[in-house]
Amino acid sequence: MKRYARFILALFLPTLLLGWMTALPVSADEVTLNIYNWGEYLSYDDEECYDVLKEFEKYYEETYGRSIKINYSEFDSNESLYAKIKNGVSGYDVIIPSDYMIARLIDENLLEKLNYENIPNYQYIDDAFKGLYYDPNNEYTVPYTYGRVGIIYNSEMVDKTDVNGTWDLLWNENYRDKILQFNNSRDAFGTAMYKLKLDVNTTDESAWQQAKEELIAQKPILKSFVMDEVFGEMMNGDAAIAAYYAGDYLYMYEDNDALCFYYPEEGSNLFVDAMCVPKGCQNKEAAEIFINFMLSRDAAIANAECTYYASPNSLVYNDPEYAEYMNSIHEDAMDILYPEDFDFHGQYDKYCFKNLDRDTLNMVNGLWEDVKLSDSIGISVYVLCILVIVVIVVMVVRHTVVWKRRSKYYD
Amino acid sequence: MKRRSLLQRFAAAPHIAWSVLFIIIPLLFIIYYTFTDASGGFTLENLSTIASPEYLMIFLRSVMFSILATVICLLIGYPLAYRIASMKPRTQRIAIVLVMLPMWLNFLIRTYCLKILLNDQGIINTFLGNFGIEPLKLLNTSGAVIFAMVYNYLPYMILPIYTVISKMDQNLLTAAADLGCNRFQTLTKVVLPLSFSGIMSGVTMVFVPSISTFYISDAMGGRTFSLIGDTIERQFKEADNYNVGSALSLVLMILIIISMSIMNKYSDDDGGVVV
Amino acid sequence: MKKVSNIYTALCFLILYAPVAVMILFSFNSSDSIFSFDGFSLQWYKSILNGGEAVDTLINSLVLAALSAVISTVVGTAAAIGIFHMKHKWIKNATMQVTNIPMMNPDIVTGISMMLLFITVGTLIKANILGFGTILIAHITFSLPYVILSVMPKLRQLDPNLTEAALDLGCTPMQAFLKVELPAILPGIISGMIMAFTLSLDDFVISYFTTGASFKTFPTYIYSLVKKPFKPNIYALSSIMTVAVLVLLIISNVISARGESSGKPAKVKKQRRTRKEAQE
Numbered sequence: 001m002k003r004y005a006r007f008i009l010a011l012f013l014p015t016l017l018l019g020w021m022t023a024l025p026v027s028a029d030e031v032t033l034n035i036y037n038w039g040e041y042l043s044y045d046d047e048e049c050y051d052v053l054k055e056f057e058k059y060y061e062e063t064y065g066r067s068i069k070i071n072y073s074e075f076d077s078n079e080s081l082y083a084k085i086k087n088g089v090s091g092y093d094v095i096i097p098s099d100y101m102i103a104r105l106i107d108e109n110l111l112e113k114l115n116y117e118n119i120p121n122y123q124y125i126d127d128a129f130k131g132l133y134y135d136p137n138n139e140y141t142v143p144y145t146y147g148r149v150g151i152i153y154n155s156e157m158v159d160k161t162d163v164n165g166t167w168d169l170l171w172n173e174n175y176r177d178k179i180l181q182f183n184n185s186r187d188a189f190g191t192a193m194y195k196l197k198l199d200v201n202t203t204d205e206s207a208w209q210q211a212k213e214e215l216i217a218q219k220p221i222l223k224s225f226v227m228d229e230v231f232g233e234m235m236n237g238d239a240a241i242a243a244y245y246a247g248d249y250l251y252m253y254e255d256n257d258a259l260c261f262y263y264p265e266e267g268s269n270l271f272v273d274a275m276c277v278p279k280g281c282q283n284k285e286a287a288e289i290f291i292n293f294m295l296s297r298d299a300a301i302a303n304a305e306c307t308y309y310a311s312p313n314s315l316v317y318n319d320p321e322y323a324e325y326m327n328s329i330h331e332d333a334m335d336i337l338y339p340e341d342f343d344f345h346g347q348y349d350k351y352c353f354k355n356l357d358r359d360t361l362n363m364v365n366g367l368w369e370d371v372k373l374s375d376s377i378g379i380s381v382y383v384l385c386i387l388v389i390v391v392i393v394v395m396v397v398r399h400t401v402v403w404k405r406r407s408k409y410y411d
Numbered sequence: 412m413k414r415r416s417l418l419q420r421f422a423a424a425p426h427i428a429w430s431v432l433f434i435i436i437p438l439l440f441i442i443y444y445t446f447t448d449a450s451g452g453f454t455l456e457n458l459s460t461i462a463s464p465e466y467l468m469i470f471l472r473s474v475m476f477s478i479l480a481t482v483i484c485l486l487i488g489y490p491l492a493y494r495i496a497s498m499k500p501r502t503q504r505i506a507i508v509l510v511m512l513p514m515w516l517n518f519l520i521r522t523y524c525l526k527i528l529l530n531d532q533g534i535i536n537t538f539l540g541n542f543g544i545e546p547l548k549l550l551n552t553s554g555a556v557i558f559a560m561v562y563n564y565l566p567y568m569i570l571p572i573y574t575v576i577s578k579m580d581q582n583l584l585t586a587a588a589d590l591g592c593n594r595f596q597t598l599t600k601v602v603l604p605l606s607f608s609g610i611m612s613g614v615t616m617v618f619v620p621s622i623s624t625f626y627i628s629d630a631m632g633g634r635t636f637s638l639i640g641d642t643i644e645r646q647f648k649e650a651d652n653y654n655v656g657s658a659l660s661l662v663l664m665i666l667i668i669i670s671m672s673i674m675n676k677y678s679d680d681d682g683g684v685v686v
Numbered sequence: 687m688k689k690v691s692n693i694y695t696a697l698c699f700l701i702l703y704a705p706v707a708v709m710i711l712f713s714f715n716s717s718d719s720i721f722s723f724d725g726f727s728l729q730w731y732k733s734i735l736n737g738g739e740a741v742d743t744l745i746n747s748l749v750l751a752a753l754s755a756v757i758s759t760v761v762g763t764a765a766a767i768g769i770f771h772m773k774h775k776w777i778k779n780a781t782m783q784v785t786n787i788p789m790m791n792p793d794i795v796t797g798i799s800m801m802l803l804f805i806t807v808g809t810l811i812k813a814n815i816l817g818f819g820t821i822l823i824a825h826i827t828f829s830l831p832y833v834i835l836s837v838m839p840k841l842r843q844l845d846p847n848l849t850e851a852a853l854d855l856g857c858t859p860m861q862a863f864l865k866v867e868l869p870a871i872l873p874g875i876i877s878g879m880i881m882a883f884t885l886s887l888d889d890f891v892i893s894y895f896t897t898g899a900s901f902k903t904f905p906t907y908i909y910s911l912v913k914k915p916f917k918p919n920i921y922a923l924s925s926i927m928t929v930a931v932l933v934l935l936i937i938s939n940v941i942s943a944r945g946e947s948s949g950k951p952a953k954v955k956k957q958r959r960t961r962k963e964a965q966e
Contacts, residue, residue: 034899039914045739071900074910079649086651087805091814091899177548183634184649224551224633228914235915236721238531238550255719255915280814365650372645373465377472377636381553385475388482416859423768423781425761426830430784433827437799438787444802491698494691506695508935513702515931516709519890519908520924524705527712527721534708565702623792626890630912640794647798647895657802660795671790 031060031068031286036081036092038273039074039228040251041145043299043306050302056293060286068286076227077184085110088279093287096144099272100186103134103355111140112277118288121295128344129272129312133354141274142291145309146344147246147337148351149187149268156258157240167195167264169241171214176221180233180242183225185368186353187269188215191243194266201354205363212367216374225372234259243268246336247309253330261336270351272312310337441664444657457658466642470662473639476553477621480560481568484617485610487561488568492609493602495569496576507573514566522630525559526550529631551633559631560621567616575609576602611674619667639663706928713921720918730922739907740923747887747904750818754825755883761826762833762882763875767867769834770841788828789835797895800824804896816898824896825886832885833878840874841867 035053044053053070060068075081078101084090088110097105105111116122122142129143151169162172170179170191182188192211193200199207223239231248233239235255249261275294277287293299297315301322304311308329316322317338326333356364448454460466495506513521528534529549536546549555579602587597621627625640634641639659646656712720716727734741765785772778788796800820808815844867852862890905897906911920 032900036899039910047733047736071902073899073902076913077649079651083648083651087809089805089808089812089814091816177551219635222633222635224635226634231915232721236530236532238533280812282814365652369645369650370465372634372637373469373642375468375636377553381472381479381557382475385479388478392482416863418859418863419767419771421768422764423772426765426768426785426834427781429761429827429830430781433800433803433823434784434787437796437803440802440806441795441799487698490691491695494695504939508932508939509699510702512928512932512935513706515884515888516706516924516928517888517890517905517908519905519912520709520920521705523912524708527708528704532721562701562705619790619792623794625794626909640792643794643798647801653802656798660798664791664795667790667792 031066031283032071033068033094033283033286033290034071034073034092035290036073036075036084036090036095038096039076040231040248041074041096041273041307041309042072043302044072046306049306050298052294052299052302055299056290059293060289064289070290078186079184085278090278090280091282092278093281093283094275094290095278096273096275098353099132099134099274100353100355102141102274102276105276105278106135106140107355110279112279112281112284113139114142114277114291115284115288118285119292119295121292124295124314126312126314126317132272132348133352135274141276142295143272143274143312144294145247145304145307146270146272146312147309148263148270149190149243150246150249150261150263150336152234152242152244152249152252152259152261154234154237154240154256154258155260157237163260163262165262165265167191167243167266170243171195171218171221172241173221175240177223178240179218179222180224180226180230180239181215181218181222182243183227185364187243188225188371189364189368190269190353192218194264194268197266200269201356203357203360208360208364208367212371215371219371219374245271245309247307250308250326250330250333250336267351269353270348271353272348273309308333308337441657441660444653445661448654457654460655461658461662466659469637469639469642470666472636473622474666476557476638477560477618480557480564480621481614481617483557483561484565484568485614488565488613489572489610492569492572493576493598496573496579503577507570510566510569518563519626521563522559522627525555525562526630529555529558550631551635553632553636555631556628556638559627560617560624563627564617564620567620568613571612571616572606572609575606579605615671615674618670622667623663709921710925710928712918713925715918718917720916720921730917730919731926733919734922734926738919740904740920743902743907744904744923746902750821750825750903751883751886754822754829754886755879757822758826758829758833758882759875759879762830762878763837763871765830766834766837766841766871770838785831785834787831789831793828793889793891794895796828797824797892800827800892801895814898816896818901820896820898821893821901821903824892825889828889828892829882829885832881833875836878836881837871837874840871844870 042052043049044051053072057068057070060066075084078098081095081097082101082104085092085095085105086108102111116138119142125143129146130138135141151167153163153169157178158169158175162174163169170181172179182191189208189211190200192214193207196210196214198211202208223233226233226242230239230242230244231252234242234244234252237256237258246261246263249259253259253261275291277284277291281287294303295313295315297319300311300313300316301319304313304316304322305325308326311317323334326337330336445457446453446455448456491510495503495510498506526533530536531546531548531550533550535549540546583601583605584597587601592600623640624638625644628634628636628638628641632638637645643656643659643663646652646659650656711723713730714726714728715723716725716729769778769781769785772781800823804816804820848866848870849862852866853859857865888905889903890909893903893906894909897903902910908920
């Protein structure tokens with residue numbers, strides 16, 4: 001028996017050793033922080049930029065004497081974030097969802113209350129962004145960015161006379177196969193509902209049905225449903241028209257100055273994205289320290305200058321160098337992001353997405369599924385395929401017949 | 412029968428335990444989710460949902476796309492495999508290495524490069540533009556999806572067919588020629604039937620991944636039409652409907668098991684090689 | 687006729703390599719665009735030397751692949767031996783059927799079924815278990831059948847009399863296994879291991895569903911990248927990998943052409959082995 005044991009040990013020991021070395025690269029002393037954020041929404045992993053994550057690791061080690069390791073990953077829609085978080089054991093420590101999703105997460109008891117004593121920099125957040133509907137008592141969230149959805153178009157491909165400042169541009173048949181639509185239910189339905197002047201937070205099924213019909217009608221002229229793929233498509237001139245967030249427009253404009261932007265006059269979604277700590281967080285205090293760090297001057301400005309989204313942080317929007325930098329990207333950048341005498345509170349109540357109740361949500365998900373499933377490819381593939389199937393069947397039948405005849409002959 | 416040693420008797424035990432834990436039980440989970448609703452009660456609603464015309468259309472479309480991709484792979488791959496097998500041994504080896512090499516490149520990157528080639532301002536359209544040809548709509552079409560399937564899975568078709576053909580007894584070909592077959596007859600009456608097992612394993616290896624792919628249809632189809640793979644992925648990652656997603660997976664699995672057993676019926680028991 | 691078939695072969699390879707050529711071309715791009723080529727530069731190759739997330743996740747993937755290859759080879763080889771010596775035909779068949787499931791099942795179904803298991807277990811014990819451990823388990827699971835299927839034929843070819851002889855000559859069963867059987871099935875084990883390694887390195891779908899907050903593999907990292915404007919450094923990294931694989935394949939071919947045997951990639955080796963068998 002001893003020999004067997006030795007053999008098995010000889011095989012397993014190196015494996016176990018290797019496994020131990022890789023599975024536990026973290027010494028007991030080290031803290032890890034798992035952060036889940038939108039794509040292209042933080043200043044990091046770029047040699048020219050201030051790397052917020054690396055700077056935080058440095059800062060944490062200097063201040064608290066323990067090393068910290070950050071695992072940073074990205075999602076591309078609030079819905080896909082929800083799919084990961086909803087079990088309450090996702091392992092993420094800091095997430096940055098949008099307002100309506102925060103309301104839903106709080107509603108389903110998936111967020112931790114924050115200890116604002118660990119987030120002194122919260123004082124720099126503009127009061128207009130405190131006490132919003134999703135977190136009326138300021139218990140769960142720290143605003144990160146805000147912005148509005150607008151329409152981006154390529155002035156070299158779109159005729160000036162077609163641009164009339166409304167949502168109609170997204171439904172303009174002249175630009176067949178050049179139009180991009182959101183690939184998430186809430187934003188996509190938003191475009192149709194604003195166009196039809198419907199309430200985006202209604203529980204009335206007929207309104208959603210109407211919006212669905214509008215989206216299905218748009219489908220044949222769409223190039224594709226996109227989220228962050230919009231960057232490549234628009235920057236490269238593969239698509240001409242897209243609805244997307246204002247900050248991302250500036251990012252695209254930096255690369256392709258033929259791109260123009262406007263806020264549709266029927267209105268468009270106004271959103272706030274905020275940092276929260278989900279249930280099941282491993283190290284709440286470190287998470288709060290990270291949130292606080294994100295609000296500190298250098299990190300906040302670096303993020304604002306990298307993502308181009310409007311910041312609710314007074315350290316950022318009052319900074320003259322920041323304004324100068326933004327205006328060097330686009331001469332109207334500050335006006336696009338921070339419109340003058342902009343009544344945030346009044347506008348926000350009018351144009352924000354709110355959390356929908358469970359039944360409405362299920363209905364909207366079902367309608368979105370209908371939009372995705374509706375057909376828009378031609379018949380030619382089916383004809384071709386049926387032909388192929390017929391040929392295969394004929395060959396099989398012929399083969400079987402010949403084979404049977406032959407075996408009869410040999411008998 | 413001879414007494415088995417201790418090692419022989421218990422060697423498979425860890426594997427069997429592993430299989431039960433990580434193959435059987437997970438499949439039971441899929442079945443469980445298929446027959447329950449969000450609150451955990453028994454229901455057949457998920458199955459009736461996916462029996463609706465919309466979902467049946469998705470299934471039909473996926474089956475058709477993958478049949479076309481498989482047939483095109485066969486039409487392109489068979490002559491290529493045949494050609495490679497008739498090369499000099501040294502060139503053969505190099506050719507097979509060349510067939511395999513793109514497979515070592517991450518398939519997401521491969522598909523992304525295809526996208527760059529085919530896009531409206533992509534390399535092909537820019538090239539055509541030099542001759543004054545208007546940009547063609549190459550990307551976000553069903554053709555693009557099928558092309559990407561063919562491109563990604565072609566090596567899976569070539570390798571098994573090549574193996575079988577190169578294994579073939581050359582004397583048979585000589586005999587066929589001696590008995591008065593011309594080259595075409597030799598090909599259809601001798602080589603083709605003898606390489607049937609290779610064709611079958613190639614067909615399986617192209618068909619299964621193409622019917623279940625979700626990244627290819629996402630990237631090359633522009634998400635304006637769905638295939639079964641991306642519909643399943645959407646249920647789990649976005650629509651938050653595990654039950655319908657599981658039902659779709661279960662049906663897909665059964666569909667594949669059925670088509671595999673049909674194909675196995677027509678192929679030899681020693682189904683070529685496994686790549 | 688010959689000319690036509692040569693043109694055909696060349697055309698096939700042209701299409702097969704067009705995307706690879708695109709990738710290599712853009713890895714030398716002097717701007718950070720992956721759409722338009724603006725001039726030649728080596729900056730993306732230099733940037734790899736500085737590390738960054740791309741390199742980190744690639745290392746993650748390599749470690750994961752190595753570990754899952756070793757474990758699945760050990761478990762799989764033992765399983766092949768065990769299954770081969772099973773007495774009851776139906777147990778043997780049933781085991782083989784179950785073993786084949788991950789190979790027959792579409793990746794997406796395997797990935798989802800495991801995700802459901804891991805999530806349920808995680809909710810039960812109220813802890814996040816998605817991460818390195820779960821990916822490793824998933825990778826071992828889908829590698830096992832490939833290892834077993836490449837060891838099995840070697841066991842069948844094995845002459846049982848050799849083991850008998852070893853036992854008669856005073857070997858213990860263990861010694862007989864180590865000295866007679868193991869060397870004979872070693873090629874199968876090695877090719878199974880290499881296959882497990884490459885499968886794991888290349889896998890995206892199953893990792894995508896079983897990964898968690900704390901661990902990213904190279905393919906899942908690329909998936910998060912291809913959705914947004916990424917930089918040509920990924921192309922540079924992939925070009926290096928492609929060239930490295932090409933060099934390895936060529937070296938192993940040159941060595942084997944000289945009649946020596948060494949660790950060759952499984953696929954080539956398999957082809958060659960079958961051909962050799964045909965010649966004999």
